[in-house]
Amino acid sequence: MVRYAYYPGCVAEGSGREYEMANRAVAARLGLELVEIEDWNCCGATPGHNTGHLLGLALPARNLALASGMGLDLVAPCAACYNRLVTAQREIACDPELQVLMGRLLGRDYHGDRRVLSMVEAVAAVGAERMKALTVRPLEGITVACYYGCLLVRPPAVIRGDDPEDPRLLDDLLRGVGATTVDWAHKTECCGAAQALPHEEVVLSRVRRILEAAVTFRADCIATACPLCHANLDQRQARVNRRFGTDYRMPVLYFTQLLGLAFGLNPGELGLGLHFVPTAELVRRIA
Amino acid sequence: MLVLSGRGQEFANRVSLESGQPVQQCYQCGKCTAGCPAASFMDYAPHQVIHLVQLGLEEVVLSCRAIWVCTSCYTCTARCPCRIEVARIMDILRARARRKGLHRGQRAALFADLFLDSVRRHGRLHELELGARWGLSTGQPWREADLAAGLVAKRKLRLRPPRIKGVEEVRRIFREAARLEEGEHG
Numbered sequence: 001m002v003r004y005a006y007y008p009g010c011v012a013e014g015s016g017r018e019y020e021m022a023n024r025a026v027a028a029r030l031g032l033e034l035v036e037i038e039d040w041n042c043c044g045a046t047p048g049h050n051t052g053h054l055l056g057l058a059l060p061a062r063n064l065a066l067a068s069g070m071g072l073d074l075v076a077p078c079a080a081c082y083n084r085l086v087t088a089q090r091e092i093a094c095d096p097e098l099q100v101l102m103g104r105l106l107g108r109d110y111h112g113d114r115r116v117l118s119m120v121e122a123v124a125a126v127g128a129e130r131m132k133a134l135t136v137r138p139l140e141g142i143t144v145a146c147y148y149g150c151l152l153v154r155p156p157a158v159i160r161g162d163d164p165e166d167p168r169l170l171d172d173l174l175r176g177v178g179a180t181t182v183d184w185a186h187k188t189e190c191c192g193a194a195q196a197l198p199h200e201e202v203v204l205s206r207v208r209r210i211l212e213a214a215v216t217f218r219a220d221c222i223a224t225a226c227p228l229c230h231a232n233l234d235q236r237q238a239r240v241n242r243r244f245g246t247d248y249r250m251p252v253l254y255f256t257q258l259l260g261l262a263f264g265l266n267p268g269e270l271g272l273g274l275h276f277v278p279t280a281e282l283v284r285r286i287a
Numbered sequence: 288m289l290v291l292s293g294r295g296q297e298f299a300n301r302v303s304l305e306s307g308q309p310v311q312q313c314y315q316c317g318k319c320t321a322g323c324p325a326a327s328f329m330d331y332a333p334h335q336v337i338h339l340v341q342l343g344l345e346e347v348v349l350s351c352r353a354i355w356v357c358t359s360c361y362t363c364t365a366r367c368p369c370r371i372e373v374a375r376i377m378d379i380l381r382a383r384a385r386r387k388g389l390h391r392g393q394r395a396a397l398f399a400d401l402f403l404d405s406v407r408r409h410g411r412l413h414e415l416e417l418g419a420r421w422g423l424s425t426g427q428p429w430r431e432a433d434l435a436a437g438l439v440a441k442r443k444l445r446l447r448p449p450r451i452k453g454v455e456e457v458r459r460i461f462r463e464a465a466r467l468e469e470g471e472h473g
Binding site for chain 1: 325327355356358360361362364372374378379381385395397398399400406410411412414415418421431437438441442444445451452453456457459460461463464467468
């Protein structure tokens with residue numbers, strides 16, 4: 001059993017709750033103990049750092065300090081949370097003045113000495129062999145377009161570990177459980193992210209391109225590791241169709257949902273009925 | 288050779304200093320714009336935004352739409368051959384625009400305000416509240432109704448606001464951050 005301090009993020013309680021369900025179920029199967037950080041707060045996401053530099057650092061810093069108090073490395077499943085936590089940690093670590101400032105802002109000593117991992121990294125750390133051993137329903141014949149988005153891979157000076165232009169961690173994981181993944185050019189093309197409400201036209205045009213690319217590569221589904229990407233690709237897919245007269249019906253699954261299916265977990269337990277674009281046909285092919 | 292007025296030069300230097308980015312080293316290759324997901328929706332493309340900073344045209348750059356259409360995807364930062372963190376400069380410009388009141392009327396600024404107000408009050412984001420307030424503030428309360436209805440049906444929108452015990456700590460962060468940033472740039 002490996003223990004982690006777990007930072008669910010705000011959407012885990014709402015629009016991204018199927019990601020939370022799948023993460024918990026898969027973590028249990030993999031022997032990862034996710035200990036929720038008590039009283040965690042919002043990381044501020046894009047609005048935080050867009051509004052003020054210190055605000056954008058201090059909101060995640062409080063969570064880093066809480067994880068440090070637990071003496072555990074931290075796992076953040078949402079790519080946006082993960083990005084803010086790593087950014088804050090790196091920036092504060094490089095600047096002693098900022099460290100003192102954080103103490104003043106937080107009203108408590110700041111320590112941010114624990115590793116911050118994305119859910120992809122935490123799962124990958126389990127190792128390919130163990131994953132294979134747990135696979136009871138290999139995803140054979142399923143073609144997946146792995147979509148990393150932005151905040152899991154950029155900026156490369158801060159977010160390290162995977163190739164920022166051609167990342168492979170997700171592909172390796174899903175290939176490891178039998179899926180075929182496509183070498184497409186849209187792995188890290190932005191979905192428009194937080195502009196969904198302020199500038200929906202940006203999101204719809206981006207999502208259309210990503211869906212079109214996935215269709216071109218004959219993908220059965222898109223796999224993502226970010227609830228914001230998921231919301232744009234899944235929830236707004238019908239709007240893309242209305243706007244552009246297209247007829248996309250591309251299931252968008254969280255990578256832990258696909259892993260969970262391969263491990264023989266129940267689709268309901270993985271929240272597979274909670275998407276806007278139906279996943280039933282795909283699930284039938286696996287289960 | 289380009290000679291800037293004292294004020295323009297000062298603005299360019301301030302942005303460089305505040306962002307830690309050598310703005311004057313940009314040679315306008317346009318790679319940031321080539322990869323930008325939102326460039327076609329901007330009034331000035333990303334490389335032009337940097338050019339405006341270089342030219343010291345403060346008012347123009349702080350009131351442009353581009354800095355608010357930016358999605359903060361960091362593609363520009365990842366690909367700049369001069370290693371200029373363009374996305375970081377965008378952050379600095381948005382913060383400066385705010386301090387001068389030039390953010391008013393920008394939809395992304397309003398969205399950030401409503402998002403952060405929810406976090407300040409509850410410690411975490413209350414998605415339903417954000418959506419409802421966004422609809423009312425923009426005068427289009429039903430625009431997202433179809434998505435909201437879908438989310439409610441799937442129980443993917445929490446009805447009651449979250450509340451953390453340390454909400455006072457979060458409010459303190461907001462207060463102190465605003466005070467310090469104002470003091471630093473006031």
